[in-house]
Amino acid sequence: MLQKVSLGVRKCDRYRLIMSKDSIDQVEALARELRGLRLCYINSTPFGGGVAELLVSYIPLLRGLGLHADWQIIRGDRDFFTITKALHNALQGKPYPEIGSASTRSEYLRHNLANARELDINYDVFVVNDPQPLALRRYAPENKAKWIWRCHVDSSEPDEEVWQFLRPFVEEYDAAIFTLDKFVPSDLRLEHIGIIAPAIDPFSSKNLMLRRHTCRAWLENLGIDKSRHMVVQVSRFDPWKDPFGVMEAYRLAKRELPDLQLVFVGSFAHDDPEAWDIYASIHEEANKDEDMWVFSNLTGVGSMEVNVFQTAADVVVQKSLKEGFGLVVAEALWKGIPVVAGNAGGIPLQMGGRLRDYLVNSVEECAQKMVYLLQNRELAEELGQEGQEHIRQGFLMPRLIRDELTLVKQLLGC
Ligand code: UDP
Numbered sequence: 191m192l193q194k195v196s197l198g199v200r201k202c203d204r205y206r207l208i209m210s211k212d213s214i215d216q217v218e219a220l221a222r223e224l225r226g227l228r229l230c231y232i233n234s235t236p237f238g239g240g241v242a243e244l245l246v247s248y249i250p251l252l253r254g255l256g257l258h259a260d261w262q263i264i265r266g267d268r269d270f271f272t273i274t275k276a277l278h279n280a281l282q283g284k285p286y287p288e289i290g291s292a293s294t295r296s297e298y299l300r301h302n303l304a305n306a307r308e309l310d311i312n313y314d315v316f317v318v319n320d321p322q323p324l325a326l327r328r329y330a331p332e333n334k335a336k337w338i339w340r341c342h343v344d345s346s347e348p349d350e351e352v353w354q355f356l357r358p359f360v361e362e363y364d365a366a367i368f369t370l371d372k373f374v375p376s377d378l379r380l381e382h383i384g385i386i387a388p389a390i391d392p393f394s395s396k397n398l399m400l401r402r403h404t405c406r407a408w409l410e411n412l413g414i415d416k417s418r419h420m421v422v423q424v425s426r427f428d429p430w431k432d433p434f435g436v437m438e439a440y441r442l443a444k445r446e447l448p449d450l451q452l453v454f455v456g457s458f459a460h461d462d463p464e465a466w467d468i469y470a471s472i473h474e475e476a477n478k479d480e481d482m483w484v485f486s487n488l489t490g491v492g493s494m495e496v497n498v499f500q501t502a503a504d505v506v507v508q509k510s511l512k513e514g515f516g517l518v519v520a521e522a523l524w525k526g527i528p529v530v531a532g533n534a535g536g537i538p539l540q541m542g543g544r545l546r547d548y549l550v551n552s553v554e555e556c557a558q559k560m561v562y563l564l565q566n567r568e569l570a571e572e573l574g575q576e577g578q579e580h581i582r583q584g585f586l587m588p589r590l591i592r593d594e595l596t597l598v599k600q601l602l603g604c
Pocket of ligand 1: 238424455517
């Protein structure tokens with residue numbers, strides 16, 4: 191059997207403290223209509239990256255609403271995950287000519303077949319995340335469940351050959367969910383397509399409110415000077431997150447603000463073999479600069495520590511070149527920290543109002559906006575507060591649950 195992730199049960203009640211009564215009533219009413227429904231979420235890693243982050247909060251909340259929700263993880267070896275990372279990158283537009291080779295395709299499919307045989311099939315709805323387990327639906331034993339494919343990446347301009355390989359698998363699903371309308375490839379033929387943005391959980395250890403003063407004090411344990419400016423980027427070690435662009439921007443900014451410090455917080459996931467090389471290169475650069483730091487889950491930086499870094503930051507940077515959504519943007523804004531972010535994919539959704547001016551298209555722009563916010567602290571604080579309100583309005587868990595359950599209800603025809 192595939193591994194199931196152990197999770198608890200959580201009530202939605204606490205959300206009444208921070209969201210409108212109507213929005214929570216609505217979610218609870220929807221869940222009552224679907225009471226007892228068995229949902230299964232599938233992906234390829236229980237930690238590292240946005241999907242795992244979402245499911246850790248989402249599934250206990252569904253359970254608290256009276257639904258039966260589980261999370262199964264597919265297995266794979268390094269070759270499989272090298273292929274699936276390339277498929278992920280290709281959906282975001284990076285060419286992957288190896289997909290033309292029969293051995294690459296059969297390796298991908300062989301693993302999906304093996305995982306399908308191990309799948310616990312006793313569910314009414316399967317939600318399959320991203321390309322790694324996409325082909326499960328084809329190989330799963332005959333069943334009456336509804337199948338939804340959830341795409342978390344920016345698939346607006348996929349590598350054509352890869353997309354034509356994946357498309358028939360997607361079209362076997364009952365529905366697909368994308369974060370933005372423009373991410374739906376134009377030739378996808380599917381009756382139900384949901385456009386639903388992800389969300390964060392303000393009560394998780396990643397996002398619960400911490401005192402900034404305490405967080406800054408903790409930095410000193412790591413050798414970071416709490417009396418000086420600090421910008422932080424939190425992301426997997428991935429080229430789309432443009433860590434080297436962030437470094438360049440930091441170096442430019444440092445010409446104007448010599449006391450500036452840069453912290454990278456990154457994580458490794460076992461379905462992401464690319465991360466090690468990028469980590470090594472960032473580490474090498476950071477070693478040359480005593481004001482640049484790299485921390486990761488390898489050295490015990492978990493959700494709470496990420497929270498501390500985000501809360502302690504003067505500015506959070508997320509200079510992605512392509513981004514499905516970028517939970518880290520919502521996480522920082524929720525903490526009232528201003529963000530300078532790449533003008534890419536799902537990021538602009540989160541940067542409402544005046545924060546739009548801090549969407550950047552180049553290293554130079556990134557440096558300039560960082561410096562501006564570091565020099566204008568009153569404005570930075572206002573923008574952080576506006577950002578927090580924007581996230582409250584649109585990007586907290588109950589809204590995501592509402593949107594997804596609405597789609598599920600539609601599929602079930604009830
Ligand atoms: N994350 C983390 N530790 C790290 C780096 C990232 O916990 O060292 C978390 C981050 O806080 C966020 C998620 O991983 O919740 C990344 O999600 P995002 O949507 O930003 O990017 P993805 O990894 O899905 O491309």
